[in-house]
Amino acid sequence: MALDSIFANKMRSFLTMLGIIIGIASVIAILAVGNGATSQITGTFNDLGASTVSLSVSNEASKSDSLNDKDLQALKTSIPTIERISPDKTLNGTASSTYEKKSALAIGGTPDLQYTNQMMDKGLVYGRYFNQNEYEDAKNVTVVSEDTAAALFKGRKDVVGEKINLASVGGTTISLKIIGVTKGTFAKMQGSFDTSKMPVYLATPLTTMAKLDPTVAAINSVTVQVASKDDIESASKQMVRLLETRHDAVGKDFYTATNFLQALDQVDSVLGLFINFIAAVAGIALLVGGIGVMNIMLVSVTERTREIGTRKALGATTNTILFQFLMESVILSLIGGIIGLILGILLANGVASALDIVPSITMGSIVMVLLFSSAVGVFFGIYPARKAARLDPIEALRYE
Structure with missing residues (x-):
């Protein structure tokens, strides 16, 4: 009814x-x-790394309290839960090939930069990443993105073995050999934009980048990946304590560890x-x-x-x-x-x-x-x- x-x-x-x-x-x-x-x-956020920690040095710290290669080695060997650690220094300049000249953003770090770099994809499509020996010897090698390769070499993406010149804002120039090409960056971006006006991206050993600008040798922040997100809190505390001990800065709050889980929450x-x-x-x-x-x-x-x-x-x-x-x-x-x-x-x-x-x-x-x-x-x-x-x-x- x-x-x-x-x-x-x-x-x-x-x-x-x-x-x-x-x-x-x-x-x-x-x-x-x-x-x-x-x-x-x-x-x-998970792609960036749910188990990623950003370790930074306070602006109030002196130059001697900045991080160095020995600090990075000490952190990686003393804290077993740390899997990868690399500085994330950037340098603005220009990159040029025999065909094109573009504004460039160079990212410098250790070989672990392949996994901690938040500006370039970690997946390699051609060649390889630079290794520890090339980092320690400051070899003039670089890894570029597919977008960079296409922009500098008339659409070609497999440019392993080619050379580009990287010039700093101050005018210093070095010649870099391309040893690897990662997946493109622009494809992931949303919206319409003119890719021809976007800067090119390349990753180099930090020691090589220091040839262009010696000031980048002072490391004020590093990105750390730990084995599991469950290890973040303990690893963060251990890193801060270890650095405070090495630099005789206990209680000065010079070092801060921030993780992406806090931002995600x-x-x-x-x-x-x-x-x-x-x-x-x-x-x-x-x-x-x-x-x-x-x-x-x-x-x-x-x-x-x-x-x-x-x-x-x-x-x-x-x-x-x-x-x-x-x-x-x-x-x-x-x-x-x-x-x-x-x-x-x-x-x-x-x-x-x-x-x-x-x-x-x-x-x-x-x-x-x-x-x-x-x-x-x-x-x-x-x-x-x-x-x-x-x-x-x-x-x-x-x-x-």
Whole structure:
């Protein structure tokens, strides 16, 4: 009987469900796109290294308190959980081949730079990375990205064995032999931009970079990768204590270890609050939809007063009438919830596709939507159903 009543007034039933549909679709789309964006950002942090620690020297420290090669070796040999450690020094200049000349960003470090470098991909497509001997001997070798190779050598990417000249801002120039090519950098960037105006990227031994600018030899920050994210806290404390001991700086707070997990927790917290706030605002449409259901059900009770009186005169109990009208409101809300769920999924996929992210729709979200829409039907249907159930059959039969 509830279904017959709903389908007998299809347009009115649809308009009644419209608030529920819009509310559910909005909440599902926001949660799906928001969770997908959060997962992508979290994945980016994991790519950078969930087990990565940034070790830095305070500006208040003297030059003698800066890090050196011996410090790096001591850290790696004394703390077993450290797998890789490298400075992340950068130098602006120009790189030129026999074909092109481009502004360049050179990144200097130890051989571990291949894995700690956050500006270039660690994956090699041609050749190899520089080794410890080349680092210690300050060999004039370099590793470039595919983008750099293409920009300097007329689109060619396999440029192993070629030479480029790297010039510092001060005018000092050295010739570098390309020994390896990593995956491109620009392909991962979002949006439209003119790649011809982007700088080229290359990685060199820090000792080689010091030939261009001796000031880079003073190491004020290094990137450290530990075996597991569970080792981050203990490794961070050990690194700070070891450096304070080696530089006689105990208690001076010259050295600070910061890990990406702390930043990731902050990002997750901020994104979670933002997504929940937007979803709550969208949820207001559900409240409006629930009020619409209650309004239409009250109208329905008024229209069907004689029907209710007749049913009660024929023996229908108060609970039977209550259940009939309550079921109508629940079915209206549930159908609206299902339609809203489908539209929300389609909307989430459309928006996510435009933003180039993968929407995240969980079974828990689907179940929550269906339960919530049913709850809306029950909550806003109780009053009209009670009003119908309490009608006096004699007065209802007299109603015109």
